[in-house]
Amino acid sequence: MSRTSEILVAAAALAVLSGTIAAAQPAASEAVQEVTVTAHRIELEKRISQFVDRIAAAENGAEGLARWKVPPVCPLVSGLPRADGEFILGRLSQIAQAAGVPLAGEDCRPNLYILVTDQPEGLLRAMEQRNRRFTFGYDASGGSFIPAEVKEGVVEEFINTARPVRVWYHAYEKDSGGNPIPYCPYRPGEYVQCLPAVAGGTRAVYSTIWAISRAFVIVDRKRLHQVKLGQLADYVAMSGFAKLKPDAQLGNAPTILTLFTAAPETAPAGMTDWDQTFLKALYATDPQSKHQRSRIAQQMVHEIAPLRKP
Numbered sequence: 001m002s003r004t005s006e007i008l009v010a011a012a013a014l015a016v017l018s019g020t021i022a023a024a025q026p027a028a029s030e031a032v033q034e035v036t037v038t039a040h041r042i043e044l045e046k047r048i049s050q051f052v053d054r055i056a057a058a059e060n061g062a063e064g065l066a067r068w069k070v071p072p073v074c075p076l077v078s079g080l081p082r083a084d085g086e087f088i089l090g091r092l093s094q095i096a097q098a099a100g101v102p103l104a105g106e107d108c109r110p111n112l113y114i115l116v117t118d119q120p121e122g123l124l125r126a127m128e129q130r131n132r133r134f135t136f137g138y139d140a141s142g143g144s145f146i147p148a149e150v151k152e153g154v155v156e157e158f159i160n161t162a163r164p165v166r167v168w169y170h171a172y173e174k175d176s177g178g179n180p181i182p183y184c185p186y187r188p189g190e191y192v193q194c195l196p197a198v199a200g201g202t203r204a205v206y207s208t209i210w211a212i213s214r215a216f217v218i219v220d221r222k223r224l225h226q227v228k229l230g231q232l233a234d235y236v237a238m239s240g241f242a243k244l245k246p247d248a249q250l251g252n253a254p255t256i257l258t259l260f261t262a263a264p265e266t267a268p269a270g271m272t273d274w275d276q277t278f279l280k281a282l283y284a285t286d287p288q289s290k291h292q293r294s295r296i297a298q299q300m301v302h303e304i305a306p307l308r309k310p
Helices: 003-024 028-054 082-099 118-134 152-160 231-243 271-284 292-304
Strands: 075-078 110-119 164-175 209-220
Touching: 028 164, 028 292, 075 082, 082 271, 110 118, 110 231, 118 152, 118 164, 118 209, 152 271, 164 231, 164 271, 209 231, 231 271
Parallel strands: 075 110, 110 209
Antiparallel strands: 164 209
């Protein structure tokens, strides 16, 4: 073979080898895209974690979250035309079924009261005077066997704080099966032998759970201008199916909970992906877990931005 032929063969082999190496490596644009997706996911994880922390009211310290379990939720709507009330009930049923919220059957005893009124403060005053214990219940967060009535100052603040929607939750500590933990009946001057507290639990799980037994959603009709019925129904679902913090700082989170923080026409038309996945993750997460918030956030990220399979 001549010197010229050897040079040509070597050049051809080098060209083939270079093409093979190039084909085995991802294109520069693909690598940049992967970095962008990863950065977006990290930012999404941070935002969703903040969202869960900001809206979810905690029990058992910082991680326990109350939800409906026993009894299952039985909504009642009052103060709206019958057709509107039935629409809201139907929408609540759809959302509950999609999220795994336990629903009671027909002819159930109401425990989620959605009350629409022009005079929310007056209604709450009347409810307090008529049956304070039923409306505002007991404070079961102190860990005492003898439940104390909610402090009057707490009730007064709730009644006097004007909001488009106010929600009062009855959340109680229950055993792992959802059964109430018995309290000591208190009779002045009598000795009462108390049943022992529920023991157990580990570093990872609680020995008990917190469950919502009753909730009142008080809607100020005067604040519903330009609010669509579907928006109201979805807002009530988020507020009624989970125990949320009032006046949570939502920032730029895409959620129906921003319905009353700006003009209704700029708010979401209904529940967003964040709202739907939050409720679904809440009811899919073990209520005894001491890592509920982080697990809810992880599931939300997984459903909103699932990882691509290689």
